[in-house]
């Protein structure tokens with residue numbers, strides 16, 4: 001048996017179990033927290049399989065909900081850290097796992113935290129992989145935050161709204177897609193690829209949108225220095241450039257530099273044409289620009 005095959009020690013959740021647990025816990029799913037729970041064992045097995053995680057990985061799961069994906073993850077990897085914002089769901093998860101995967105229950109840590117704010121020193125150990133069915137309304141900000149704040153993450157497999165999956169994984173020169181989001185993620189993290197679609201029927205309640213899987217693999221050699229101060233400087237100029245991506249860099253960066261004239265001076269010093277737009281710059285150019293600060 002290979003190192004990443006399921007142990008077969010977790011009883012995964014089906015439609016009846018998801019409804020029963022929600023009822024027992026008094027959970028009424030809210031749109032605000034993107035609470036659509038997966039009730040299909042094949043879907044969660046597929047997510048874990050395309051995530052490519054193995055026994056040695058420490059998996060960070062954002063939004064474990066009722067535990068559908070958590071159980072499938074525990075069946076493969078040795079450690080899962082689940083970060084959940086809903087106190088009721090966070091409190092009941094260990095119990096569900098103890099009942100449905102008793103031998104694996106000790107491999108789970110649950111943190112009652114907001115994934116957009118969580119910091120490495122709030123978790124018991126550094127995660128190596130993110131695997132999550134993300135709350136759709138905050139999926140991209142959560143990804144950006146985690147890739148920026150957790151240098152230990154080497155890979156991520158996330159389920160997001162289908163259109164967001166397309167944008168995140170779109171090739172750079174594709175027409176009509178919002179490059180800024182993808183590029184922002186790339187600059188912070190790594191290369192992203194679309195890894196399949198998921199229909200609405202596997203969720204309860206049924207969402208209004210289709211879903212897609214995206215895998216992001218961190219660059220082995222990041223395009224920027226990894227110390228916190230350099231990262232902060234690079235991200236500040238990336239954010240400034242992408243906040244107004246239809247403007248020329250000279251105009252978009254005037255706030256960052258203090259004036260349009262100073263922005264122009266820094267752009268020229270970094271060897272960048274001030275009349276270009278931010279979305280045309282590669283990571284190396286942003287690093288040079290941050291160095292002119």
Ligand SMILES: C[S@@+](CC[C@H](N)C(=O)[O-])C[C@H]1O[C@@H](n2cnc3c(N)ncnc32)[C@H](O)[C@@H]1O
Nearest residue numbers: 033036037038063064065084085114115133135
């Ligand atoms: C789409 S559901 C996924 C639930 C479960 N993983 C599944 O696949 O059935 C999103 C989950 O994220 C949680 N959530 C929403 N916003 C969050 C945040 N900012 N930080 C952590 N968890 C959040 C919700 O409470 C919910 O459990």
